[in-house]
Amino acid sequence: MKTAFDGFRAVSKGESRSGVVHARDLPRIADRLADADEAGAADDEIRWEIGGVRSAEGRPALTIALDGHVPLVCQRCMQPLDWPVEQVSEVLLARDETELAALDEASEQEVVLADALLDPRVLVEDELLLTLPFVPRHADGACAEAPEA
Numbered sequence: 674m675k676t677a678f679d680g681f682r683a684v685s686k687g688e689s690r691s692g693v694v695h696a697r698d699l700p701r702i703a704d705r706l707a708d709a710d711e712a713g714a715a716d717d718e719i720r721w722e723i724g725g726v727r728s729a730e731g732r733p734a735l736t737i738a739l740d741g742h743v744p745l746v747c748q749r750c751m752q753p754l755d756w757p758v759e760q761v762s763e764v765l766l767a768r769d770e771t772e773l774a775a776l777d778e779a780s781e782q783e784v785v786l787a788d789a790l791l792d793p794r795v796l797v798e799d800e801l802l803l804t805l806p807f808v809p810r811h812a813d814g815a816c817a818e819a820p821e822a
């Protein structure tokens with residue numbers, strides 16, 4: 674399966690690509706998820722689309738759109754917590770380490786080193802990691818069981 678792509682080429686061609694990943698298959702996210710056999714924890718599908726664009730300043734960038742569900746564990750009741758994800762972010766592309774450092778300094782935007790082929794799964798995983806709550810919790814009063822007093 675050929676999935677890795679040249680980020681700068683995607684920008685110059687205006688290409689986009691899309692696919693589906695399962696949160697459970699992403700190594701840096703898997704250990705934060707509810708067990709698959711727990712009720713309400715089955716849906717871990719994330720649809721993604723990555724497109725080559727120019728940032729507002731005209732820099733090469735990628736938009737990364739995520740749409741799906743991540744079954745986290747509520748840290749209050751320890752029951753599965755369906756975390757819907759629906760977001761679009763834009764990351765700048767850097768040609769080398771020097772440009773990466775310069776862009777990081779100059780911009781509030783995320784910067785990705787694109788001196789080699791990019792793996793969509795890694796980009797998607799990076800974005801997901803940024804969007805997941807550090808301490809996931811159900812809304813107040815929505816926990817499965819009252820917490821210990």
Ligand SMILES: [Zn+2]
Pocket residue numbers: 747748749750751752810811815816817
């Ligand atoms: Zn809860």
